[in-house]
Amino acid sequence: MEDRVSRPGLILVFSGKRKSGKDYVTDLIQTRLGSEVCCVLRLSGPLKQRYAQEHGLDLDQLLGPGPYKEQYRADMIRWGETRRNQDPGFFCRLAVRGAWQPVWVVSDARRLSDLQWFWTEFPQQTRSVRVQSSEETRRGRGWSFTAGVDDAESECGLDSGVEFDWIITNDVDALSLDEQLRPILDLALEAAPSSINNPANKT
Numbered sequence: 001m002e003d004r005v006s007r008p009g010l011i012l013v014f015s016g017k018r019k020s021g022k023d024y025v026t027d028l029i030q031t032r033l034g035s036e037v038c039c040v041l042r043l044s045g046p047l048k049q050r051y052a053q054e055h056g057l058d059l060d061q062l063l064g065p066g067p068y069k070e071q072y073r074a075d076m077i078r079w080g081e082t083r084r085n086q087d088p089g090f091f092c093r094l095a096v097r098g099a100w101q102p103v104w105v106v107s108d109a110r111r112l113s114d115l116q117w118f119w120t121e122f123p124q125q126t127r128s129v130r131v132q133s134s135e136e137t138r139r140g141r142g143w144s145f146t147a148g149v150d151d152a153e154s155e156c157g158l159d160s161g162v163e164f165d166w167i168i169t170n171d172v173d174a175l176s177l178d179e180q181l182r183p184i185l186d187l188a189l190e191a192a193p194s195s196i197n198n199p200a201n202k203t
């Protein structure tokens with residue numbers, strides 16, 4: 001991936017608890033917009049890459065949804081926090097490196113410092129989105145409360161103090177995701193140059 005950082009037209013910074021559906025919702029946005037218009041950036045990507053390198057771990061498994069990453073989650077959180085305390089933008093800068101699409105979707109902001117980095121670097125373009133699901137729904141997706149993880153800043157850092165631009169409710173009985181995402185998708189299409197946001201150009 002090249003190092004060039006382009007200026008996107010819109011950055012959607014997502015946050016939400018474990019198993020609220022951040023990956024599901026952000027993948028859906030990318031499917032709707034197409035990969036020419038939209039990329040999904042994960043702050044945890046470069047974090048896991050560095051952590052795996054330093055600890056001799058299997059990166060693919062750390063990136064996957066299985067139990068492997070859960071074994072290391074609490075230690076990765078502590079390790080990442082040390083890095084962020086030295087340099088709050090460390091993982092944000094790495095995550096956006098090489099992104100060239102007009103719409104960036106950041107799937108996993110966890111702390112105010114993550115959001116603040118985007119607000120400072122891209123004040124015009126940044127919007128915040130919260131994905132929320134009930135504990136019952138999250139349990140159905142495999143979540144169970146883990147001390148040291150679910151009560152740490154990694155999960156709770158954005159629970160209060162932020163007025164999100166949008167809140168998406170991702171429960172079975174909620175309004176359909178497509179309906180909830182409509183204003184976000186409309187804004188994203190406005191931010192993309194018309195040559196690539198014409199649905200006729202998409203396969």
Ligand SMILES: Nc1ncnc2c1ncn2[C@@H]1O[C@H](COP(=O)(O)OP(=O)(O)O)[C@@H](O)[C@H]1O
Binds near residue numbers: 019020024141
């Ligand atoms: N609206 C939905 N419909 C069906 N499955 C969903 C929905 N939202 C999330 N899931 C599933 O729940 C699990 C957890 O979602 P995920 O997006 O990985 O959560 P997070 O990234 O917030 O931890 C995944 O298996 C995902 O496919």
Ligand SMILES: C[C@@](O)(CCOP(=O)(O)OP(=O)(O)O)CC(=O)O
Binds near residue numbers: 044047073
């Ligand atoms: C150390 C972490 O980056 C691990 C994040 O891993 P994922 O982003 O895979 O987590 P979920 O989608 O919530 O299951 C958390 C952090 O504090 O940065």
